[in-house]
Amino acid sequence: MGRTIGEVVLDLNNVSLSFGGVKALSDISFDVREHEVRAIIGPNGAGKSSMLNVINGVYRPQEGEIVLRGEHFSRMSPYKAAQSGIARTFQHIALFKGMSVLDNIMTGRTLKMKSNLVQQAFRLGPAWREELEHRAKVEEIIDFLEIQHIRKTPVGRLPYGLQKRVDLGRALAMEPQILLLDEPMAGMNVEEKQDMSRFILDVNDQLGTTIVLIEHDMGVVMDISDRVVVLDYGKKIGDGTPDEVRSNEEVISAYLGASH
Amino acid sequence: MSFFLETLIGGLMAGMLYSLVALGFVLIFKASGVFNFAQGAMVLFAALAMARFAEWLPAWTGIGNPVLANVMAFIISVAIMFAVAWLVERLVLRHLVNQEGATLLMATLGIAYFLEGVGQTVFGSDIYKIDVGMPKDPVMMLESVFEGGILINKEDFIAALIAAALVGALALFFQKTPTGRALRAVADDHQAAQSIGIPLNRIWVIVWCVAGITALVAGIIWGSKLGVQFSLATVALRALPVVILGGLTSVPGAIIGGLIIGVGEKLSEVYLGPMVGGGIEIWFAYVLALVFLLFRPQGLFGEKIIDRV
Ligand SMILES: Nc1ncnc2c1ncn2[C@@H]1O[C@H](COP(=O)(O)OP(=O)(O)O)[C@@H](O)[C@H]1O
Ligand SMILES: [Mg+2]
Numbered sequence: 360m361g362r363t364i365g366e367v368v369l370d371l372n373n374v375s376l377s378f379g380g381v382k383a384l385s386d387i388s389f390d391v392r393e394h395e396v397r398a399i400i401g402p403n404g405a406g407k408s409s410m411l412n413v414i415n416g417v418y419r420p421q422e423g424e425i426v427l428r429g430e431h432f433s434r435m436s437p438y439k440a441a442q443s444g445i446a447r448t449f450q451h452i453a454l455f456k457g458m459s460v461l462d463n464i465m466t467g468r469t470l471k472m473k474s475n476l477v478q479q480a481f482r483l484g485p486a487w488r489e490e491l492e493h494r495a496k497v498e499e500i501i502d503f504l505e506i507q508h509i510r511k512t513p514v515g516r517l518p519y520g521l522q523k524r525v526d527l528g529r530a531l532a533m534e535p536q537i538l539l540l541d542e543p544m545a546g547m548n549v550e551e552k553q554d555m556s557r558f559i560l561d562v563n564d565q566l567g568t569t570i571v572l573i574e575h576d577m578g579v580v581m582d583i584s585d586r587v588v589v590l591d592y593g594k595k596i597g598d599g600t601p602d603e604v605r606s607n608e609e610v611i612s613a614y615l616g617a618s619h
Numbered sequence: 620m621s622f623f624l625e626t627l628i629g630g631l632m633a634g635m636l637y638s639l640v641a642l643g644f645v646l647i648f649k650a651s652g653v654f655n656f657a658q659g660a661m662v663l664f665a666a667l668a669m670a671r672f673a674e675w676l677p678a679w680t681g682i683g684n685p686v687l688a689n690v691m692a693f694i695i696s697v698a699i700m701f702a703v704a705w706l707v708e709r710l711v712l713r714h715l716v717n718q719e720g721a722t723l724l725m726a727t728l729g730i731a732y733f734l735e736g737v738g739q740t741v742f743g744s745d746i747y748k749i750d751v752g753m754p755k756d757p758v759m760m761l762e763s764v765f766e767g768g769i770l771i772n773k774e775d776f777i778a779a780l781i782a783a784a785l786v787g788a789l790a791l792f793f794q795k796t797p798t799g800r801a802l803r804a805v806a807d808d809h810q811a812a813q814s815i816g817i818p819l820n821r822i823w824v825i826v827w828c829v830a831g832i833t834a835l836v837a838g839i840i841w842g843s844k845l846g847v848q849f850s851l852a853t854v855a856l857r858a859l860p861v862v863i864l865g866g867l868t869s870v871p872g873a874i875i876g877g878l879i880i881g882v883g884e885k886l887s888e889v890y891l892g893p894m895v896g897g898g899i900e901i902w903f904a905y906v907l908a909l910v911f912l913l914f915r916p917q918g919l920f921g922e923k924i925i926d927r928v
Contacts (some may be wrong), residue, residue, distance in 0.1 A: 441816030453811035466804045472817035479796040
């Protein structure tokens with residue numbers, strides 16, 4: 360692999376989040392290092408998605424803070440997160456249903472667009488040139504994800520596995536430093552899972568993108584991640600390399616005791 | 620036959636204006652989920668600004684040329700409507716993010732009263748004229764096709780052309796530009812749009828600006844025909860049943876809904892009017908909308924209303 364794991368880029372300190380009486384996260388701390396693949400695992404309802412939602416500011420934790428490259432945030436906002444180079448995919452696909460694959464991925468370029476409304480409205484030189492540049496970048500991503508054949512298809516009509524790929528494509532179009540993936544392989548068959556694992560590893564390896572991954576398939580997780588955080592009922596019960604986590608008593612009992 | 624066609628075409632032309640106002644309304648609803656009750660007040664406010672500045676500017680600056688005075692009044696009115704859009708986002712919407720639909724609706728009721736109040740305080744509450752040189756005489760058309768041709772009101776014809784051009788330009792803008800793409804993204808999924816860095820606040824300002832322009836153009840056209848007065852707000856509110864008919868989230872729905880209501884009003888006035896007494900125009904749109912609410916609450920083109928869990 361051509362990557363070397365670097366400094367801590369993302370650090371979560373004592374994060375707690377509750378919804379009414381439900382404690383989704385209690386006092387969670389962990390860090391993410393540059394260029395690594397960091398997995399978050401745990402049974403259903405453990406708080407994994409909530410964790411990602413806190414990182415990119417969809418949820419605001421009642422306690423704790425997020426440190427992003429040394430900058431402290433007690434509350435993140437999705438817009439700020441996007442600006443800071445954090446992209447994400449969603450557990451329940453949140454694509455723009457009415458739009459084509461190409462347009463969906465193009466929206467990922469929004470923050471990189473510099474042309475103003477007037478230039479866009481009258482298709483003036485700068486706006487037009489810029490659109491073509493972004494288009495070229497998006498075509499690269501489409502080639503990489505092997506979805507050329509569905510470029511113009513409205514995403515609502517695609518099968519689930521392909522929608523997940525488009526969701527990844529839109530996130531990649533942001534050229535993020537940190538990519539948060541919420542169950543990117545859920546509901547896929549073995550072959551689709553292999554393709555998706557390969558895409559994730561390629562992104563990590565070739566672009567050096569730091570990846571935070573939620574995944575249920577233990578085989579995949581142990582295969583592709585550098586370090587793993589284990590959550591159960593909103594608490595952290597394990598943190599370490601796949602081997603360390605695998606032999607952790609508490610983790611074993613959580614997994615044996617819960618259906619997932 | 621030619622009388623029926625005259626009525627039909629008259630209805631289509633009148634309906635085009637409803638379509639225009641409804642379009643502003645639908646854009647706001649799509650981008651922010653706000654049912655904008657202030658759309659009628661915006662039409663009144665914009666028309667008042669246009670009428671009064673066209674009158675004040677020559678007096679203040681000595682501009683003698685009426686075309687120049689109208690153009691300048693138009694530019695000022697556009698600026699005023701943009702300022703309204705900006706203030707609405709700053710002072711109202713921004714603080715009500717993620718609130719219930721009913722709360723937002725009440726907020727727009729507040730905006731409506733505010734605009735009507737401020738409009739009449741600043742610009743006055745008489746009946747004002749807008750004279751942008753709309754021709755008032757009727758013309759004969761299609762004489763070669765029908766015996767005797769069809770009598771068309773030139774003013775309505777030009778108004779419908781302007782409205783159609785504006786609707787077309789806006790539709791193109793939202794289909795073909797990056798900002799339009801961002802707006803469609805926000806309409807589809809707020810959260811995903813925010814997560815890729817689309818600034819919701821900016822999109823809101825843009826759709827309120829667009830709604831402001833549609834209000835201004837409709838206000839000028841209706842104002843030059845009916846005079847600028849308080850009832851303009853009520854005329855414009857007929858765009859509400861239009862969107863119920865077309866579907867709150869559908870741009871084509873707004874356009875076709877507007878045409879249906881325009882045609883329905885005219886036809887029912889001519890053919891049913893003698894039976895049930897006059898004034899059908901006033902309530903026809905609402906009754907049609909009510910029927911739709913009962914049988915097809917999502918409108919002609921709207922998405923099925925399903926609560927997301
Ligand atoms: N928006 C929300 N409102 C209320 N409760 C929520 C919300 N999001 C998550 N929860 C609750 O928080 C807990 C953790 O959920 P989640 O983070 O989705 O778990 P996971 O992704 O590990 O399956 C669950 O009990 C869930 O019901
Ligand atoms: Mg989850």
